Amino acid sequence: MCRLLGWSSDRPVTVAELLGAPALERLQELAAVHAHGCGMAWYGDDDAELHAHRSALAAGDDGDFLRFVHETRTRRGLLHLRLATPGLGLEVVDTHPFVAGGTAFAHNGAIFPQDKVDLLLPPGASQPAGSTDSERYFSRLRSNIGHKQGSAAVAHAAGRVLSRMRWHGMSASSLNALLLTPRELHLISLHDPEAEPADVQVWPADYTTHPPYLDLSLLQRDGLSVVASSGILREETGVTRVDAASVVTLDDRGGVARVSQIPERIISPLRRSA
Template identity: 40%
Template structure:
């Protein structure tokens, strides 16, 4: 399993300054979630992505990346699922034209979505993770839907086609906004073993920034708002406006 952290700020600043309290906590989690890390960011109209298979707490590249100036970004640390190698092509975030995506959880089988991903997108898969398939399905849905609807539909199609899943938690970063989605199956082995809070996402808004993150960040546990399951959090880059989108009605029949 993995951990997620995202931020949208009113003014660009170094990532380590924007998340001065959260970065040390996130690095502490990387001692368990030690199978790579990645950061995607926007500053103005420029996007950047950096990834590494080293553990974030032991990576000079991660330390350097925290000096990147940005106004919005997502961070991912990976705990690889069984049978999914620690390799650059399996490291989040996955990127496409104008978007970056990171997933926390798993579904099985890994090819459950292959029949509903357009062939030309499926052919671009570089790794063997279920998470990359989630991303490719989302890219296909974004051709016809807004991001919040596309995320809801992608999650519904996983529920309909996978034989099992633990969590569909994800962050999606676009030029316009950062999106977060939270959903788990409490019957999964991971949820039973880790407990009912393991896959929760929480968010916190101030005048200068909005942050969203996985459980395990002590600063978030008590004071941040819980993102309800099957709802999409949208944080607008232009003005930090926060919108909560309920599950799209079409997603219940997907």
């Protein structure tokens, strides 16, 4: 399980500036728990090139990550803190974001059973570099989207990923993800809103209260939009919860271009039979 952060701004901004001191401190605290790797992808000021960095180090131990947060000015980007699913690799090739076809992708969740995740790969796909379900999810999502663009296309593609999983007897509590393209940033909110991680520490030990782990939030203010996993944007004014089966698309000017519903929902077998 992991933490996600994405943003779009009408001006170059650092992560530290767009979050502000309280949220940045919470991000740093979460990074000490989600410590199995970190990464980011971004577009800079008047720069059409997609930049990316991945590390197997915890964010607090990665100098490039820290310099990026405090010094690199971007217009759109995403950031990922990894808490690895047991049984999956801990190498750089297993860390997020994954980059292919001019897009970057980061995921929070786990797909089971692990011995079936290769069934997500589209026909003719090359063998993934790493061991993760996330890289295979990205491959199928990219194939489903094809040459289409926009929020509705991403929502339909995510729904088809979930349908394929069910067809092959796979399950997941969360397919939450960020997809960064040359013109947009898509937040895929696809999770069971009543599910919570079990038997694993996902919050800093001194957190006395915390929100539902899989919830995603949206903050819009002053020419920028921020989307984030729970625990990062908490007390900030104007934060709204994102629907658990939707895609929120941020444009390249700091606004929300569209929100589209995903035609499938994740509901745990226990809740379905109740």
